[in-house]
Amino acid sequence: MDLTRRRLLVLLPAAAVAWKYVLAGTPEASPNYKLSEHWWSMLIDIPKCIGCGSCVRACAQENEVPEGYFRTWIERYHVADWKIERPEVESPDGGKEGFPPNETSTGKNFFVPKLCNHCADSPCTQVCPVGATFVTPDGVVLVDKNYCLGCRYCVQACPYGCRFINPKTKTAEKCTLCYHRITKGLTTACCEVCPTGARQLADLKNPKDPIHEFLRTHTVQVLKPHMATGAKVFYNGMDGSVR
């Protein structure tokens, strides 16, 4: 068959359409993983956090987070005596390399690790104009980077400041709760490396998960409960000064 100009012009669009369907083919999902059987969350035990920055480093490495941006970070709070409404909060380089010694050891000092709260009624997914961010059936808030326009609505909508625009891809990025790991039966990178067990992945749909007993027997809070986001990152022993 001669490839005349006419034939080429007919073939090219046909090939383009065919290639689009090839690319759209779904990659193989993890076997034996059922979306409907999980509802992921995380437990953060503040009295156990030593601010070592292992979670921040591990997250950056596992997820190739660009330098200067954070999917998880650690804040150090300093509350002077009664000034609960005016805590001094710092997070040098996200706490990636730990924290310098405090100038003052008076008052109350503690660390608060932060990450996406994987809200059940998340404000960020509601504002997306194109359906590029969503809550998966197993309760993880993800960004479809192939569909995101980079309009930044979600970055503004997140009350916890957990989103940023990746400077390379120019699309929204955030904690995926290591979705590629938890669907394979692993824990998240941050929970894996946390040396004191201050962070623990939890599956609220698994009746055998120790999270249920923990939530029942401890004083647990979520961040900004008044915003009714359905946050699923639970903080144990959290001081009232934490924003």
Next chain:
Amino acid sequence: MAHKKTNVFKDIEHLIRLAVVIVIAVVAFVVLRTAVIPRSFGQYGHYRGAAIAEATAHPVAFAGHDVCEACHSDVADQKKLGKHVVVACEACHGALARHADDPASVIPAKLDTTIVCARCHEANSAKPKGFRQVVAADHSGGIACDTCHLPHKPKIEVAKTEAGGKK
């Protein structure tokens, strides 16, 4: 009346033309829409269902301590004797899934204990009071921690006889 009726149908050609244009526009819209919207859109909700599977495709960097302990069971046994039993291997040694995949050619780097130990154990008033903390400069004066302590079983008694350290 009859005269009027023929008048009405006389101009029906215009309506047919308009209808044809509308039908073409609707068909074109539907065809374009199905071509442009990804096939998996709406599978689970107002998003591309295939994006979930794409998120699972990301490679793993941290193998997980179960994988480490499959080969290094001796280290795991040693850790069980000390407080570092709760610390996962890759918390100190770094992401080593590549080493687990190919142990022969990917060799983990030796750790500098003056840096690695200090990340957790350097004193800081924000750290929980029960957590072991030292001011490294006063405690060891810059000597590597593993001169005296065995990192996998840090309590000093055994290390004293094996490494001859003090303190």
